Amino acid sequence: MKRFILAILIFVCSAFADNIFFHNHWTLWKDADVLIWSTDKVPALDSKEFCLSLKRNNTGIGEPKCRVFGEWERDSIAVRYSGWLIANMEGNVKAEHLRARHPAMVAKIESIEDKLILFIGERDGKIYAATFDENAAEPVAAGVFEKTGDKIALGDKIAAAFFDGAAKRRLTKEERAKRMTEPDESYKEVPGFQGWAGVAVGYSQAKIPLTPDNWYSSHTESRVRNYRITKDSASLWNFIDDSDPQLALYAGGTWYGFIGAELMYRYAYHKVKTDNKDTVYQELSYWGFHQHEIGINVVLSRTYTHTKWFKTTPFAFVGFQYSFFVEDIGLKDDSKEHSKAYDVRIKFEDSYKGALVGIGSHFVFFNHYGLGLRAGISSRGRNIEEDPSPEAAAEPTTIGSSTIDCFINLGLEYHFSM
Amino acid sequence: MKTVLHFAICILTMCILCGCGQSYCWHQSHPSYKKAPTDSIAVTGLDEAFVVTRSSWFAKRLEISKDSIQTFTSHFCSKAFLEQLQKSYKSVTVIPDVAFSHFPEESQKLDTRIFMKGRLPEQGIVVKDSAGNVPAYILIIHEFTLGTDLQRENFYDYALIHNEAPEKKTSQNLSAIVSYTLWDNMKQRPLYSAVNQVDQPNVKLTLNDISKIVASSVQQIKQELTAGVK
Structure with missing residues (x-):
């Protein structure tokens, strides 16, 4: 037990002493040639021990297979770069700040193919290490380690810090030649797919801002008398409240940052606009409709x-949407019998089909957390499921065949990309 | 509630419009840039960095022959730049452009579409002045463009640099665009790189106006070098 605690203490202390500046993704080759490049007279690592x-x-x-990288240790351009590199490795630098700028040095790094290079050097009594692969003229990972006389312990630490993860099989010459012709994924500016999911609260009303009131007044000022009588029945807003809060759930995604699709569900509750002067409603406790809408948008x-x-x-x-209105009605407990008019009260269609159009914006923070603001206009019309009959003119009018409102909502979103 | 809706729609429109607007970042600091030079600085680029656009306009206003306007103004600006720099720093060392001319021209990225070009010393090589001393900081002036109503994005945004400017008859401002790098000569790294633009209302062009705009651009460089410290 004591040994275990001691081991943990040593591990914690060493974790504080060592500092990894950055560690970017690289391909770790299986059965790799690891070249240890050092400018120190006595290298801090032993190549055979490092392999173990x-x-x-x-x-x-x-x-x-590990060996000392003698070619670069004797090359004047590489020597100059290594001197610069060791002077510039500091805690706050990123890979781009350590990029090799000399064209000959860049060419050298690019020609290492599937070998892995471990640069190691001593400065101010500490060991600085960096790894390179062929993909960029900058280190993939860099860090500083405490100097100890124990080369094996140092090798273990460096191996754990930089050479972890799954190793890939090295490519044959033909495979490598083929891969050279493939497009480079890292040049892609927009991810292939970007998705989001959100929950929003909002508000909708029949009157569209900046349009005259008299376009809507016949609908919004209408009252329902005797459970079914209104001036006209073209819009549902003749019967129910048109300005109410709403809740929306949505999820969608765009491909290549340009075109996308989104599924959405919206909920609102609308009270029926009963005429207060009408005594028939004295028996009524509450009357309203739950509005459920599902739809799909092209974005x-x-x-x-x-x-x-x-x-x-x-x-x-x-996009388009289906709207369902579920009636929610209740009589007062003390009303023993309800009126005849109650039995023949208005009935909405089973469902309505409509379209919606609008604009908005996602505001995304730290690539994942977003606010979504959107506004638009949506309509609900008759859902034609069967051919119109020859006696269509004689049929009663569909209630709410032209129900239009505008909406605005603000949502909390989560974004992800693939 | 209607007012709320109107207000919300206004906000939405504004947000979308702001979202579409292009904004640039014109400077970049190295994470190890902790202290700006205060007393002494070396400067290079004074021989070749100064360029005048609309040379015939300048030639006409300053009553100098068209053939010699480039040479004349670049000498004049270079002198004014150095004088102002000497007022701002206790000791200024001038390193001739020749010391840099054998380094390859490289580009530095300041923003997604903003790149500035210039010669930077090689990694691992310190630049010495004519007396053989090694200055700690070198202010490298890459390009200093003098003209009228210049917009720096037209020179440095790679999506705009090939656009042809309309031929202009009038001019509102005398402008100067300068791209520069503060070079850490000891560790051979760019500490602070930026492209600055200075505009000055153009009344009647005199040599005094030119020295004024050069002076204010030097003052701006000094301010930015201090502000750019991380």
Whole structure:
């Protein structure tokens, strides 16, 4: 037990002493050639021992071969770069700040193919290490380690810090030649698919802002008399309240940052606009309709990145929806019998089909957390499921065949990309 | 409630419009840039960085022959720049452009579409002045463009640099665009890189106006070098 605690203490202390500046993704090759590049007279690592450290630390690494990288240790351009590199490795630098700039040095790094390079050097009594692969003229990972006389312990630490993860089989010459012709994924500016899911609260009303009141007054000022009588029945807003809060759930995604689709569900509750002067309603306790809507939108968008942690995606959408109105009615407990008019009260269609169109924007923080603001106009019309009969003119009019409102909502969103 | 809805729609429209607007970042600091030079600085680029656009306009206003306007103004600006720099720092060392001319031209990225070009010393090589001393900081002036109503994005945004500017008859401002790098000569790294733009209302062009705009651009560089410290 004591040994175990001691081991943990040593581990914790060493974790504080060592500092990894950055560790980007790289391809760890199986059975790799690991070249140890050092400018120190006495290298801090022993190549044979380091190979054993690699195998101990990562069992999937196969049979690596480690050797001192004599070619670069004797090359004047590489020597100059290594001197610069060791002077510039500091805690706050990123890989791009350690990029090799000399064209000959860049060419050297790019030509290492599937070998892995471990740079190691001593400065101010500490050991600085960095790894390179062929993909960029900058280190993939860099860090500083405490200097100890124990080369094996140092090798273990470096192996654990930089050479972890799954190792890949090295490519044959033909495979490598083929891969050179493939497009480079890292040049893609927009991810292939970007998705989001959100929950929003909002508000809807029949009157569309900046349009005259008299377009809507016949609907919004209408009252229901005797459970069914209104001036006309073209719009549902003749019967129920047109300005109410709403709740929305939605999830969608865009492909290549441009075109996308979104599924949505919206809920609102509308009270029936009963005429207070009508005494028939004295028996009534409450009367309203739950509005459920499901729909699908096509989204066109574009993303603008302002800072590393903030981007906006303005979008326009157009879609269709099905609306369902579920009646919620109750009589007062003390009313013993209800009126005849109650039995023959208005009935809405089973469902309505409509379209919606609008604009909005996602405001995304730290790539994942977003606010979504959107506004639009939606309609609900008759859902034609069967051919119109020859006696259509004689049929009663469909209630709410032209129900239009506008809406605005603000949502909390989660974004992800693939 | 209607007012709320109107207000919300206004906000939405504004947000979308702001979202579409292009904004640039014109400077970049190295994470290890902790202290700006205060007393002494070395400067290079004074021989070749200064360029005048609309040379015939300048030639006409300053009554100098068209053939010699470039040479004349670049000498004049270079002198004014150095004088102002000497007022701002106790000791200024001038390193001739020749010391940099053998380094390859490289580009530095300041923003997604903003790149500035210039020659930077090689990694691992310190630049010495004519007396053989090694200055700690070198202010490298890459380009200094003098003209009228210039917009720096037209020179440095790679999506706009090929656009042709309309031929202009009038001019509102005398403008100067300068791209520069503060070079850490000891560790051979760019500490602070930026593209600055200075505009000055153009009344009647005199040599005094030119020295004024050069001076204010030097003052701006000094302010930014201090503000850019991380």
